[in-house]
């Protein structure tokens with residue numbers, strides 16, 4: 144018997160015997176099975192929202208969830224709930240810092256070929272209502288939907304928040320602000336809207352991205368059936384195990400060449416280029432300034448290179464020993480948004496972005512991940528897109544510092560966007 148069929152039976156059995164315990168506001172049941180399928184293919188067959196998928200960058204671990212039992216619009220209360228209940232919350236913050244954390248109805252945690260399903264039941268709601276809410280999820284629990292090939296889907300650029308000329312003007316005004324104000328760095332971004340024929344399924348798209356955009360986090364967050372936020376990001380906001388936190392500065396960019404020798408030359412150039420070094424260092428400075436009140440010790444690694452498919456970046460890890468009782472609410476608020484996606488000084492950069500960019504970043508350059516009592520992990524939601532029926536909006540940004548060249552920064556954001564766009568056939572080049 145398929146292992147999801149067996150999971151379904153176990154959950155059904157458990158619901159038959161569930162006795163709401165008045166001491167327990169929420170009950171959790173956990174089931175373990177071996178699993179050789181793909182959680183995105185399972186998710187594709189589900190019709191309950193919100194939907195969440197998080198494939199971690201540095202380990203063979205994936206989280207996948209549907210439905211919602213509790214939600215928290217403040218990180219403080221989200222963290223408090225995690226500490227009190229011991230449960231894992233998923234979600235994150237938009238670029239603007241709006242918080243969206245929730246306890247899903249079904250949470251899958253996959254570690255290699257081992258799958259754990261947690262089912263949450265709210266004892267503050269009549270059990271008959273809970274059973275009725277769970278029934279449709281159970282109907283679909285053992286279902287998969289095969290991936291469709293997306294290689295023949297065609298993309299056509301229909302609109303851009305900033306075309307090349309407008310982008311160059313925007314970078315020029317940032318360069319002026321860098322000269323005449325306290326601003327040291329500002330990360331400007333663009334949104335490009337494509338029509339996709341035929342309409343694109345977000346799960347097929349993310350599956351394709353997972354195959355080629357390796358060494359990245361892969362995430363999907365759909366609050367409803369209408370639109371879905373997806374992406375493959377190389378950037379970790381932080382990972383925490385007890386009071387040990389690792390964060391990073393990933394900033395400073397060169398293109399990737401197919402020729403190994405030329406690629407190595409690019410990497411060597413990037414490692415020694417003062418503009419890119421400065422762009423990266425400001426991220427380290429921003430993070431250290433914001434975390435110093437919460438840390439007992441901070442160590443910064445030497446510069447290295449993170450190679451991706453289209454671009455390569457300067458990379459430093461930052462190892463932090465947190466002071467006692469510092470929760471993920473404080474960590475998130477201190478680190479997000481880093482100078483890799485906002486700038487420095489942080490508030491001046493955010494104000495500049497808000498008055499200059501002609502689109503709303505929403506979940507782009509936000510953060511998604513999970514919080515549990517012992518550990519938490521969040522990625523920075525760059526290299527991302529919103530898929531809505533037959534439209535896809537792709538986001539890309541670049542750090543502007545003294546010495547930035549508007550046209551080179553334009554090429555940089557176009558290259559970054561290619562990480563996702565190149566998964567499909569683009570019929571328009573600009």
Ligand SMILES: C=C(O[C@@H]1C=C(C(=O)O)C=C[C@H]1O)C(=O)O
Nearest residue numbers: 393394395396483539540541542
């Ligand atoms: C803002 C983005 O990327 C960020 C900007 C970088 C840069 O300007 O060199 C490099 C990596 C990221 O920190 C993006 O991809 O949208």
Ligand SMILES: [Mg+2]
Nearest residue numbers: 395396541542
């Ligand atoms: Mg850059």
